[in-house]
Amino acid sequence: MAVSVTGHRINLACRIRQARLLQTVEVDNDQWLVGVYVQFMPVTPDTPTGPLDAGHWQQRLDELRVKHGVPGAQLGILRLDAHGAEDEILTVASGVLSARAGWAATPDSVWQIGSITKVWTATVIMQLVDEGHFTLETPVKEIITDLTLGDPDVAEKLTVWHLLTHTSGIDGDIMTDTGRGDDALAKYVAALDTVQQNHPLGATWSYCNSGYIMLGRIIEVVTGRTWDAAIKEKLFTPLGLATATTLPEEAIVFAHSVGHFAGGENPVPASTWAIPRSSGPAGGINASTAEVLAFARMHMLGGVAADGTRVLSAESTAAMAALQTDCPEKILLGDSWGLGWMRALWDGRRVLGHDGNVVGQCAFLRIVPEAGVAVSLNTNIASAPDLYLDVFEEVLAEVAGVRMPARFNPSGDVEVDMTPYVGRYGRTSVAHEVLAADSGPKMTTEYSGAIAKMIAAKDQVDDLYPTATPGLFGVRPGGMESTYPVTFYSLPTGERYLHFGARANPRKA
Incomplete structure (x- = not known):
């Protein structure tokens, strides 16, 4: 087909998913359509078209869950119908919600989705931007007027954008429990007054829970409601989510998953269930895969819910x-x-997503907008990333025609001078030391504070596997099958970092 765009004619190999009259809107191909919004679903030769097979995916989830020693798992697959007819959605579950209680996992069970919550918090922030309360460039101090941080200059210059993009430099794993009251977030943000920077404001990227908790506080200040109430009103209700919750007393009335930690053939149930209320905006939502996919579908359709309700501007x-x-x-x-x-680029296609890891539960969400496919996986053991890789490789190949990147698995058969890397690196709650041992390079990890208790972390020593890329190593933390990257780099101003687990760890003197 061809579309006339501001005087130009563009040929598009695609089908129209839906069209709505608007004034102006930007679509995925970065062209501007004046007067009408058209959502395109490109057609490629390798786009699968057969119906989703529930029996097949039930069998594969059963087999892969057992293979990886995961007590329970819940899988959801969404495929948009390119003709605008009924979308396909499949949900299956396997195993048990609790190894101790033996409750069967079902497609309707509720799981902790952990940090996938951050995208929901970000969505509410963008709703408030749509409503004109502030912009991405607004200094946070103009909203939270009593904001005080360890670095006074950062407190003055920090913007909403810095928080949304994990570029604030604020230590990201300050998991202070400030109680169960409605003032939990206010107390948390006030307690950041002594927290130091891991990197200069805007200088690099480092995953930051603290920043998203601060975004939750911004939501509270602007709406006059708790984050819990605001997320329900602005997302759960318009999306029609009946079992999504943020508080343990709400989740307990539904069949809910319990976290576990590896224990050989007998996974160990977590001794606690919920994270502190103060951490809610960073990881506090409980939901089924079907509800996660309803949220994903809204984003895939340009901010519109299944019933046509406009949730977020295009x-x-x-x-x-x-x-x-x-x-x-x-x-x-x-x-x-x-x-x-x-954002990732897999097999030439842009992929959006987020992971969640909290109290022995892991959740995964990936969207392939070009294929109109979203996949959600909820699990209840901390070692579930190995299961995620197997499941998503199969699902995305068969449903979206997308091959995930080859797994990072360096052999370590590379001679590397460890002198530039040896030393201590760390943040408030995590410390690493890189060693040049006779048996090969090592990395020690020491956890402390609330984060150590939350993830039942134990200090460990792991082998580092060098690669041919300078500054890039692999590590299998705690004996996991999967290999995780360890990257050493420096800022233009000379500060040196060890980047591991999506966090920038500054080198210590």
């Missing part, structure tokens, strides 16, 4: 998915970040 939806900042390490999650969304 412009803000596009901005959330657009490139905002590059990541210094592009293997673990993605090559860049949007506003809340992780």
